[in-house]
Amino acid sequence: MAKAMRRLPAMMLLSLALAACADEAAREEQTRAALIATDPVMARALADPLMSDPDLASRNEANAALGFADSHALPVIAASAADAGAARDRMRLELLAEGPIPNLPRAVRPGAGVTPLGPMAIPEALLAAVGAPATCASGLKEDFALAASLPPLAALPPQAMVVQAGGADGPGCALRIIRYRTAAGPEDVLQYHYAKARRAGLKAVRHAVPEDILRAEGKGGERLTVHARPGAHGLTAVDLITLAPRGPAVRTGSRP
Secondary structure, three states: OHHHHHHHHHHHHHHHHHHHHHHHHHHHHHHHHHHHHHOHHHHHHHHOOOOOOOOOOOOOOOOOOOOOOOOOOOOOOOOOHHHHHHHHHHHHHHHHHOOOOOOOOOOOOOOOOOOOOOOOOOHHHHHHOOOOOHHHHHHOEEOHHHHHOOOHHHOOOOOOEEEEEEEEEEOOEEEEEEEEEEOOOHHHHHHHHHHHHHHOOOEEEEEOOOOEEEEEEOOOOOEEEEEEEEOHHHOEEEEEEEEOOOOOOOOOOOOO
16 A cells, blocks of 8 residues: 555656646647648648658759749749740840741641640640641650650750650651740740751741641651640740651750
């Protein structure tokens, strides 16, 4: 009985200590919840996966502040007229380094099969944009690495932000389908790709309906289609599709 009485104060002290720890943990959790509620940057830092995870180590958020909305806690900064001008200048400087810039032709009436694309376009519509066989659809795959294997005629402009890349490399189906965003305006985008296509020996036609479109074709069957439209946050959304029926696209120094 005496031993039990001596143990009682120790047990009471232990219980009080545990209760104090529980209260402290509860207070810390409340403080953390309040901080998350008022500070989106802290919320993202606490909720985002660790960058030391080998599966996430290659994640790249370049141009995240000036770009398209994904899962960022911070608001996306819209592209301004100054950003559009700077992007245009970068494009023109690159083109001038390669020679005189050919003038972008006037738009002509679209022929049969010219339709708008966009993120909801089905594979058949993307293939039809460059006249690729419908059988190429089975070989399509999505991979950002494909944006680094574009032929010179389909080189991406400086600071292009690739948001989706896919393609195929089967016989007669050397396709690249790239969606990117840029601060440059739609006409500047078409001017850039028109110059690249002309220098690669392709004959190009421009359409203004149903959206800004450039369609080009070479003597060897090479084809390029570029669709440009105003996108979110002041950016231009671009769909670029190229077909090289003679073989897989050649890896170049184009920017992904």
